[in-house]
Amino acid sequence: MSERTIPAELKLSDSHRQAILYIELLGLIHDLGKLTDTFLRKEASNASNQGKKYEYRLFVDPRKLYTQAKTCKTVHNWRKNADNKACAFNDRPDLTDTLRSVKLTAWDGIEYCLAELAPFLAKTGFWKDNDKWMKELGKNMQPGTLIGFLHGIGHFEKESSGNNQTQAYINTWRSTPFGYDEEQLPTGSENNLTKTLQQLPLSQEEIQVVVQSAKEREQWLEKMENGLSKGLADTRRPINDVTLWDWGYLVASLAKAAAHYLFHHRWPESPEQLSFRTLRINLDRLQLYAESDRITDLLGKQNAIEEAYKKVRQYLEFDLALGNRIHHDETGDYYLIPGVLPGEDPKTALRIAIQNIFRKESLEDCLPRVHFGTSVQAGHLDKKNQKNATRDNNAVIETIRELLVNPRRDARAEAPVQNNNNLSLFEDEWKNGKSENAERCSVCGLRPVGYPVTGDLPEVEKNLEPWALEKKAKERNLCRLCLNRRGRRAKKWAEQWAGEAQHSKPPMTIWTDEVADDDGRIALFVGSFGLDHWLDGSALETIRLSKNTGKNPSPARLFRITETARSFWTTINSEVLQEKVNTESCRIVLTPANTDKLDLGKFHTYELQCNPHGMRISFVWDSERGYFLSVENLNGLMKRHGYKQNMLSMITTVKNTFENKTCTLYQPSSYGTASSRRATICIKTANLSTIHYKPVIPLLAEPSVCMSLIPADKAVDVSLKVFEKYQQEMSRVQDRLPMGIGLVFFPRRTPIRAVMEAGRAMLNMLQSKPEEEWKVNDLKRQTNTIDLTFNNSISFSYKTSYGKDSEIPDIWHLCCFDSEGKAKQLNELTTESHVKVYPGRFDFEFLDTSGRRFDIYYDEHGRRPRNTRPFYLTDIQRIADLWQYIRSLSKSQIYQVIELIETKRTEWHVAPGTKDERTEVFRKFVQSTLAGAEWPTTHSWHTISEQETLVQAGVDGVLTDVAELYISILKSPSTENQKA
Structure with a gap:
């Protein structure tokens, strides 16, 4: 147990807290038998009917349990299945004895071993027979039947109707919620999944660490996630998008919150009456990061906030065993907790306790807002009630939205500081004779420089590192809290560098001067996904299981959606940047x-x-x-x-x-x-090291937001690679899942505050005008694709099948929104159809001055003052191609052509996007201007096949942007300059 204060209202005995953590474990492994190759074979389209059937639900051997049950039909059937069928416990034979040895005492005062509860975990209706279990087994089995009931609520994405399609065993794939085949499960080696099951940390010693410490539980969960993520909740397309980790974690979270409630209250008449709510702990991280003038302060603040959130998670999930985090992003953390908390005012007590954790991390200026969402009943989360009457699907979806969508929406709409929630007036910091005009800390701007004075506030000083001295803080114009928050980043970096000689993978830098390209410029890469209509379930309606049925936005599937988006951006930061950014960087060593x-x-x-x-x-x-x-x-x-x-x-x-x-x-x-x-220093030796590093600083990778600092000259290459990865993994839903890419270029000495504010502004690209109505101009049905061309000349290509040989037709994702916002099959479209599209966007800006960041804003039409921006996402490739076309001209010729075109545009009052007689005359002028340029003999105008593309770019004004990007910002030489 930690030393963190637990409110009396929420305090549990150690035995009760351990029982909740063990129940959580059972929820996590409730479908463990699916993590086997035998399960894949059983579910495969080419499965043989010969031989024994496979019972994946029995991952413990029932023949070793319930010895007192002589007449119970259910127990008899379990034992019979264990004799006559291949069962999951044969693939992990040690698990039965291990789970028999781990015991808990439930809210009913009865002691259970985990093994005897296991067969109850996957059947939703067992809770109705608790009296029978008491009579037959001497125990009512409530912990197991509770998880069985929540099993149905946590993942009602297993739609039984529709065109679900089984996969062949050797060709079983796990897909993302966006239709991308992420991993082939049988990877050529037999029993690949079964080996994963056997390696899960489920020995008696490994299980017991779950209740011993928060850190050990966290490490155990990471290992379980690595294993369970390889398995599938269902192998059929297109519902093969939810992994056993997603499935198990959501059931475990529901079970944990319910168990905490039951240890304070009685078992309800029906578990449908159990209630849940979302606890949200919100900080506007992007705003806080933008309040830093130096990268060291930004990273220090980031580390302190992440550490505080980590300790809050340990507090809620382990110390209190109150609930689990079900979502986290740039707005904060979201926990699933009981709908009813014990005590007179538990919410206030919990809010104070959470904020005190942030205070102990010296984050008085970054206290989070703590809110409790609307309580929802378990029965309202399920499509069927206890009498098997089907509920209204829309009502179920509205209930699910109360767990994530609505809390997240409310968090983004709130002011960063709220009275009686996280307001801190900093009165105490200015006592002890501090004058009102005393110098303020240059980082937080809230406390006096050097605060606290050594020895005055021992309670505050005990949270500071020994090196965060008053003298050092004053030298740096900081308070000691902000100095402490900066940490000893340079020390850790130097130690890492000194030990890198024996490592092959170059580390990333922490210095913006090293990130700068050869011209001293840096780019803030800003990536974003528009996930709102995926999380509220509307986009899932376009993934059709049948003519009238779309995918369900179950809690497990929503969890999978956000984690898939987070994984995409994490891969960008860890792999794409590693690939596209040069590693030939070294350092001077002076002794x-x-x-x-x-x-x-x-x-x-x-x-x-x-x-x-x-x-x-x-x-x-x-x-x-x-x-x-x-x-x-x-x-x-x-x-x-x-x-x-x-x-x-x-x-x-x-x-x-x-x-x-x-x-x-x-x-x-x-x-x-x-x-x-x-x-004055005399240098004895001077050398150039041979240890390379990556000139990249990743800042953020959340489901909706990605930010990284990269060399300016690599920014377009990185963006093209990200766009390529997006096209590869999200092309089946490219009209419904918009991606935004923004590039903020700046000189290396620009205050990071201005850069982050510009980056935040670019995140509004997708929100300013989230959807547009486009008319289909052309529709081509190819062998393996459907190609749509719209009236704005943008084309989308949809792959119509899965697999290398195109043997599996995609009959689920080939949909779009019609003009009324309803799902419509692509095959039903004609050249006169109008569809709603959530378009991706691309934008860039160079901060020649800090004030240039105010030029980045988007009006009600989604446009900036500069008419060409933002571009559509597909224009990234167009801009790159345009540069390849015009770079054969000399730099002076490029500027001369553009100046002539833009001068005439102004004189003739030609607005981009208009089609009238004046525009046609202007088009002819652009064409003659380009034709009259001094093209080299090796690349003359009449040999250019893309003349019309160049002319259209000149008419639209995009050529001006191309020149600004490649010549003014990236300093890319033209082909003529390279020859010279």
Whole structure:
């Protein structure tokens, strides 16, 4: 147990808390028998009817249980199945004895072992026979029958009607909710899934760690997720999108919240009366990150917030055993908890306890808003009630929305600070004789510089690291809390770098100067998904199981949707950036001659200059190893000072510049202060390291948002790769799942505050005008695709089958929204059809000044003041192609052509997108201007096959954007310049 305070209203005995955690475990493994190759074979379309049938529900051996049951028909059938069928417990034979040895005492005061509860977990109606179980078995089996009941509520996505299609065993795939075949389960080796089952951490010792500590439980859950995510809740298309992890975790979360309620209250007349609600803990993280002037403060704040959220999760899920986190994103964390909490005012007590965890992380200026959602009854989450009467599907969907969609909507609509929830007035910080005009912390802007004074507030100081001293804080114009929040990032980075010689994978940097490209520019990559209409269930209606039936937005499926989107962005940050961003980056290592006499801050950043007119380079002083380590892009540094950039030339330059030379050391400029001379240092040795690093800083990867800092010259390549991955994985739903890509370019010395504000503004691309009505101009039915071309010249290509040989027709995803917002098959469209599309967007801006960020806003039509922006997402490839067409012109010719076109556009008042006589005349002018340009003889105008594409780009004004992006921002040379 942790030392965190538990409100008296929610306090449980250790035995009760352990019982809840064991019940949660049972919910997680309630369909464990499906994690076997035998289950795949049984469910396969080519399954043989010969031999024994497979009983996946029996993952414990019933013949070792219920020895007192002599006449119970159900127990007799279990034993008979164990004798006559192949059962899951044969694939994990140790599990029965393990679960027999783990015991819990339930709310009814009866002791159970986990094994005897297991056969009850997957049958939704067993709870009705609790009296029979008491008579037959001597126990009412309520913990097991509870999970069996919640089994049906947690995943009613197993639609029994419709055109669900079984898969062949060797060709069984797990798909995403967006129709992409993510992984082939039998990967060529026999018993691939069964081996996964056998490796799950389910020995007696491994199970017991679940109740021993929050950290061990967290590690255990990660291992379970890795294993269960490989299995399928159902193998049939298109409902093969929910994994056993999604399924088990949601049932476990429901069971946990219900069990917590039952330990404070009695068993209800029907479990349908159990209620649940969502506890949301919200922070506008993007706003908080945008309030940082330096990347170190942003990352420090990010780490502190993540650590606080992690401790809150441990508190709620382990210390209180109150419920589980079912969603988290940039708005905060969302927990499924009991609808009824014990005590007079448990909500206030819980809110205070959660906010106190943030206070202990020195986050008084980042206290979250804590809210409790609407209570919903379990029976209203199911499509059938206890009398088997079918409920209205829309009513069920509305109830499910109360668990995630509505709380998330409310969180985004709220003000960041609310009275009586998270308002902190910071009165105490300004006591003890502090004048009102005392200097404020340059990071938080709320506390005095140097706060708290050493020895004045021991309760506050005990949460600070020993190195977060008052003197150091004052030197940096910070309060000690913000200094502490920054952490010793440079120290950890230096230690990592020193140990990287034996590693093959280059680490990522933490310095923006190293992220900058050779021209000293950086790009903030902003990615986003429009998930709202997926989470509210409306988009799932377009995935048709039959003519009148769409997919159900069950809690398990919604969980899978958000985690699939998060996985996409996580892969972008961890793999795509690794692939597309150059690793040929190295650092200068300078060893001074007089280290003993140096009085420098440990792992502090300084600037070194060898002569009044020489290079001034940023270095970190590694006090433990006694050298300076550069933190700049050396290629860019050499380029700016006129040196060659190859490795041999750089080594020579470094040695000639620094080795055996006397250098001046400067304290770099900071908030409100200019750089100042600090000391004179003699450099003994100067070397160029051979350890490379990745010039990338990932910032965020949530379902709806991704942000990373990357070199500006790699931004378009990264965007094209992301677009390619999107086309590969989401093309079946590309008209309903919009992706936005924004690029904010900026010089390396730009305050990070302005950059983050610009990035936040670009996230409004998809929200400003979420849908448009497009007319189908052309429809082509190919062998394996359906190609739609719309009246705006955009084309979508839909793959009509699965598999390499196109042997499985896709009869589920080939739908769209018609003009009335109803699902319509693509085969029903004609060239006169109008459809609603959620288009993806692409935008970019260069922050030549910090104030340029205010140019990024989108009006009610989704447009910016610049008429061409934002572009449609498909224009990313168009823009890249246009540059390849015009780059054969010289730079001066490109500018001259564009200036002529834009001058005439202004004089003739030609508005982009209009079609009239004036536009046609303007088109002819653009064509003649392009034709009259000085094209090289090897690439003359009449040899260009894409003349019409270039002319249209000139008419639309897109050529101007292409020139700005590639020439002004990316500094890409034209082909003529390269030849020269």
